[in-house]
Amino acid sequence: MTATEGVKMTTESLSPATSVEAVADQVRTAAGPLHIVGGGTHMMCKSSNPALSLAALTGITLYEPGAMTMVARAGTPINEINDALAGEGQRLAFEPADWRGLLGTQGESTIGGVAAANISGPRRIQVGACRDHMIGVEFVDGTGRILKNGGRVMKNVTGYDLVKLMCGSWGTLGVLTELSFKVAAIPETEVTLVREGISDDAAVARLCEAMGTPYDLSGSAHLAISGNTKTCVRIEGLAASVSYRRDALLEEVCAGFEVLEGAASSELWNSIRDVSAFAQSDGAVWRASLKPTDAPALTAKMTEAGVNFDAIYDWSGGLVWLLVHSDQSAAASLIRNTVDSLKGHATLIRSAPSLQDVPRFQPQHSILRNIEAGLRSKFDPRGILNQGFMD
Template identity: 50%
Template sequence: MTPTTEADLAEVIAQTQNPLRIRGGGTRDIGAPVQGAALSTAGLSGVSLYEPGALTVVAAAGTPLAEIEATLAAEGQRLAFEPMDHQGLLGTTGVSTIGGVVAGNISGPRRIQGGACRDSLLGVRFVDGAGRVLKNGGRVMKNVTGYDLVKLMAGSWGTLGVLTEVSLKVQAVPEAVGCVLINGLSDVDAVAAMSAALGSPYDVSGAAHAPSGVDGYPVTMIRIEGLEASVAYRATKLMDALGKFGGEVVAERDAKKVAAGWAWVRDVAVLQNGGGDVWRISVKPSDGPTLVAQLRAAYADISTLYDWGGGLIWVQVPEGTDVRKMSFDGHATLIRAANTTRSTVPVFQPEPAPLANLSRGIRAKFDPRGILNPGLMGA
């Protein structure tokens, strides 16, 4: 089913008696497998409002992400949260949509500076599980009191409602970009270097570490953006400040090379071609190297990538591995695995009982019949 209007979508949901498997462009097959009739938002497409001067764009949920990025680029603007493309990691095909990005709260390396997808979200329109059309936030004709639905919908993965329209704030593309590279650091030293860079006054917009970079050797990446003279100044200062951590420190100022390097980080390219399961783990940065060391000791063949200054770790482990059995403070999401694993291992971090009860209550409020992506995020 691919409705082409919001009214048609509302009618489909109101009249159905069976579970629905909600999808946008089909590029993010994440979550426990859902049994149900496919309901696509691909028919709801198009940018309905773009005001470059107001840094605002409004688009239907099924609008391809590439279309929105091209529209913004023509005016020298971009999405602040740098959403990743999951196709390489998951081996999926299709077209990434802005609704799918918002539903998954998909946020890339620039999250440490520009915030997550939900922080750029101004307003939403969606159809809930009872077939009601609800609106909240920017460009509102009717509000639903009691909930911040704008924030609630980001990261709900289609379990509370089917997005039909999103409003987003955007930002200007900076004049220049640079990247300070430190080659050869251990995980511990890399996290220390990234923390120092993020704690500096030099306005870092990306901090990542690959224990095995494109040439097979460790590389730590610190990105800076802004006016040409400012980027040059900050790159020099960062090189001086980070030299104490050892390793070879160099600066890359070629914009195309810098963009390619951060696309490599954003899309977790280092984990795309190997086998096994892929987990996304959020921890306190200083705890990351210890956790990775535990995983390396337990499993001979793993690959990792640190992002967000070490606060986000991507790890590739043998099939069927539950990394939550390791002792660490944080949370983990199973991003890539066979359906059998995703059916038995909780994909999303299990919630404490009080929070789980609250989540169930919210789902019951917006999807009283339990027909929207049932079971995708767990009980």
């Protein structure tokens, strides 16, 4: 994996800006395409263009625990934000992942990078994604204008919601400079119920059944690695409530599951969040988004075709992480075609040498492709911001 090469500072790199005005100036005076970099830890794409670094645009600018809102500059390290929130018993509920192990990157993940990639963890099934928690954005468009959308309040329908459009746009619509989030209290207790040896389709069926109970799961995942499986559900909340829901789940859906508490529980979910099982490995890593009950159909097709792979089913199967060990090209076409026929999509998160020509994102149907191209031409008329990153 050579993802880090693109983020190395070249002689052409711009000096890291310390203000939004400086970022705007760098964009306005750019002679050609730029490569926007936060901490470089989620970087999937290589680029030889000069780097526009946000690493020096840091700091939490507003934090009101009683209003559950936090505003930070884009280059602020996620760890700094996590620490500040934890000091008040709060957190970013969407569980931003740490992909450094997965992508072989180094450095500090930044809040801007998390927002640009809409990185969300297992709790997405309960509380929503990064895009659901982001409530305001300041960004610099491709002409160097400093623009704002949303704000610092949780309910806001004033004009178009460009906050969501910017979240997950991988820097192709603008340079994120400041972001507002709603935050949530860290619950008193968490408990995980886990069982080994359940087959993939039985596990997904079980997870969907558990999600359909009133017990408010905050994690629902199944790991199938090297022939061993582990099926896990998580519940969080007040201690009295968690123990009630634990017992109800054990009785109604999760018979024979073991109970994990405290650190054993949180470490398991951190590893699912960070896709740790696929770190320090070779081979392409795919992230498929599907209707949960369609997930086993995708992996069954791969097995049938003789592809050697491991799978992590998060979000009850709605998100399938695939580590492909062999036959990369054949597996790539199979994955893309199968998810397309299932009306889902797949992103190539970590490429392999034989996949240089495979697009990172699932090709869109023509009308949507035209709309996306139209938006990019309005937000970045010169085509200088992370060009091609979402192709």
